[in-house]
Amino acid sequence: MLALVGGLLLPGVFLPVAASAETITVKVSKLAFVPASVTAKIGDTIEWANADFVDHTATATDKAFDVKLPAGKTGSVTLSQAGTFPYFCRVHPMMKGTIAVTE
Amino acid sequence: MKSLNRLGIALAGLMLTTGLGVAAETAKLTDPQIAHIAYTADNVDIEAAKLALKTSKTKAVQDFAENMIRDHEAVNKQALALVAKLKVTPEDNPTSQALTKQAAATQAHLATLKGAAFDKAYVDNEVAYHHAVNGALETTLIPATQSAELKDLLTTGLKIFKGHEEHARMVAGKLK
Numbered sequence: 160m161l162a163l164v165g166g167l168l169l170p171g172v173f174l175p176v177a178a179s180a181e182t183i184t185v186k187v188s189k190l191a192f193v194p195a196s197v198t199a200k201i202g203d204t205i206e207w208a209n210a211d212f213v214d215h216t217a218t219a220t221d222k223a224f225d226v227k228l229p230a231g232k233t234g235s236v237t238l239s240q241a242g243t244f245p246y247f248c249r250v251h252p253m254m255k256g257t258i259a260v261t262e
Numbered sequence: 263m264k265s266l267n268r269l270g271i272a273l274a275g276l277m278l279t280t281g282l283g284v285a286a287e288t289a290k291l292t293d294p295q296i297a298h299i300a301y302t303a304d305n306v307d308i309e310a311a312k313l314a315l316k317t318s319k320t321k322a323v324q325d326f327a328e329n330m331i332r333d334h335e336a337v338n339k340q341a342l343a344l345v346a347k348l349k350v351t352p353e354d355n356p357t358s359q360a361l362t363k364q365a366a367a368t369q370a371h372l373a374t375l376k377g378a379a380f381d382k383a384y385v386d387n388e389v390a391y392h393h394a395v396n397g398a399l400e401t402t403l404i405p406a407t408q409s410a411e412l413k414d415l416l417t418t419g420l421k422i423f424k425g426h427e428e429h430a431r432m433v434a435g436k437l438k
């Protein structure tokens with residue numbers, strides 16, 4: 160029951176969040192994603208915490224997500240499909256990261 | 263198109279030889295001067311971006327210009343807060359004056375252009391300008407900075423502007 164209550168409405172997808180779903184935090188500091196590579200499971204949430212004084216984005220190379228990360232704020236995405244997702248910052252494209260999502 | 267590209271490169275060269283280069287050779291820059299140069303360099307880019315927002319009809323160029331205004335204003339806000347904290351009064355100097363003079367010439371040229379010609383000239387100049395400023399920060403301004411906090415801010419600024427340089431190259435690639 161709790162799992163269903165905690166379901167998240169994604170664009171076109173109603174995704175039940177498993178009880179074991181985790182939030183993985185990626186720090187954004189000095190123009191870098193730290194750690195640059197993370198592994199996660201479907202249903203987990205990636206939360207980016209932007210410690211810089213400029214805005215960034217976490218934008219999937221394949222456009223699967225495009226999260227705005229305003230200066231000093233956080234942004235997140237809940238993972239709904241397996242695969243490896245390279246991402247970058249649209250404003251500072253040398254900022255790169257990867258999320259590996261498993262079933 | 264080729265002549266416009268040359269303009270950007272010529273401006274970058276001019277900035278390094280007549281502006282930042284000479285100043286670095288003739289006198290060791292002080293922190294108040296370095297703060298002034300950094301602030302001036304930011305404002306030059308903000309003014310160019312404002313012209314781009316008024317002139318360009320291309321979404322990628324508009325987005326880029328908006329990013330430039332937001333980031334450079336954020337850096338300037340940090341810089342002003344830091345100089346206030348350090349009780350440093352930014353001091354005008356020949357490098358800042360050369361930057362301002364060259365920026366006025368670039369703005370005047372860009373103001374004569376429209377459409378695709380404007381987009382290309384603006385973005386090419388952004389590549390060249392960020393490249394020149396990044397080179398100056400890396401080889402001249404950051405090493406000459408005395409205050410650890412100012413050095414730290416300029417180092418972060420350099421990373422931000424390297425991002426802009428790469429972003430500008432990507433936009434330039436799309437325009438072709």
Ligand SMILES: [Cu+2]
Nearest residue numbers: 215248250251
């Ligand atoms: Cu960024």
